[in-house]
Amino acid sequence: MISQTQCGECGNRECNYWSQHGDHEYELLHSPVHDLLWQDNIQPTHIQVDAALGSLRDLNQDLQAIDEDISQMRIHLQDLIAKRRAWHIYAEAHKGFVSALRRIPSEILSQIFILALPDFPFALTRNAAPLIFDRVCRRWKDVSRRTSALWSYITLELRNDRKSLDLSAASVCLSRAGNQPLSIALGAGPWAKLSPMLMDPGHPAIALLAAHCERWHAVSLQVEASVLNRDFAVVQGRLSSLHNLTVHISDVDHPDEDDFRNMYDEETDDESTGDQGATNEYATRCVEIFAVAPALKYFESGCGYADVHIGQKILSVPWQSLTSLCLYEVKAVDIWDILKDSPNLLEFKGEFYHYGNNPCRASLVPNIRLEHLRSMYLALPESSDMLSTLTLPAVEHLFFRLYPDELNEPSEPWSVRSGLNTLVSQSECTVSSLRLMAPDRCTQPEEIIRSCLAVLPALSELELCRDLGPVFPRIIIADANTHLLPNLATLRLIAHDDKCPWDMLAVFLKARRSVGVLGRGPHTLLQRLELDTDADYYEPGNGWQGFVAALDDLESQGMEVVMWTTLQGCSSEDQHWYEE
Incomplete structure (x- = not known):
């Protein structure tokens, strides 16, 4: 060798x-023929052939031995790879064991789970909290099951074909909720067409929940009046913890939308008897199950047949204890009747029913003084003058949504004819926030804005929606009023008009970011601009590119700029007002 x-x-x-x-x-x-192996075209002798064959046999044996060694090495390599994989998995398990997520205390994990819950009301589903936590790991499942607050939200459809499912869901939630206050949503949405076939007497889930009515904290109901009087009577006088109440009472007979609106327009015949009285029996029997609720602070009803019950005081509620009240699609005179009995309100949201022969006139309602009201959201016809009947000494936030109506050419500014002027003067209040929405294709948007800003000069927050958004910069520049609203710190504009004067808006923004005195007096630096526009989807004129460049400069100077498209930036609460 x-x-x-x-x-x-x-x-x-x-x-x-x-x-x-x-x-x-x-x-x-x-090899004996070693020196001859690389000589070209040498014819070997018989002796050399025999010697070469002998060497070849030895070499083949060596190759076989080498192949066996390679096979053993491959087996060993596979063993090493498998060993490394096992060691890696084991090491990763140790990393997971000491990870920050693993070391989160169960108490904090419980709070995270609670924050992950969907907005209430929500139905139980395997792909959302809280049930999805059961599918992660045993610890998460155990923590989820022990976190009673996760199971204190109960939403049921109350359909006959889901009785067993509703009962099962209610039973599971109640068993895991412990002594937590309960938030309960029963029934469908405001305009769902419930029928008597879907609401048999004595729903077992209602009976089960009623047994725990002392723990009811927030309740949302979309049911028929007969169901309230029949299946919920047992809870009357036992709602000691009820804080929030939302009620949408559905009619058993399902009048269509036109019939529903005609309910408001037809005068009631006190002497009528027979079938008509039987048909409207649901509206004549007072629902008193919520009459005694000492902790009730929030009440909402809207966009359904609940308006009839509310307006006629068919639904009895402890109005004097309320601090928040929301009424949608209710006649103006009925809203004022309820406000008169609700002296402790801090927040009020109201939407006038404005179809047919339902005038919203100050002469039809009493004067009302609400000492503690801080915020008022009111949707009313453009011609209404009912604001003059309100005295609100503590009000700070106003939101008006104006409905179109048949209005002759007005001789007075909107703030005067609506009564806003009178409201502000007799209230002696300082309004800091105004949100204003005019009807589509508003004929006098400039007049509405000018009159409001003249009455409310101390605004620090202004939001103008729909047709009013693009008008604002025109007013400021045309009147040379960059000094207007000297305390303005936040401006929100919803401007979907491709003719919006972006160059004028840029001039105003730059002026309000300048330190010093403008026009008639000192001003507060504008801190925040929120803009909802579709400008990305068209090629706007009037200086859009220059406006975007100006925004970049203003952001570099410290002004906060938030832009979105359509309703992406709106809260779910605001979308009720923005969407038609």
């Missing part, structure tokens, strides 16, 4: 391969 440098590619001792890939030393058997 001799030490010989061999080429792995061609078998030669000297070739370019080794100069490129380095030398490898092997112990090779010295």
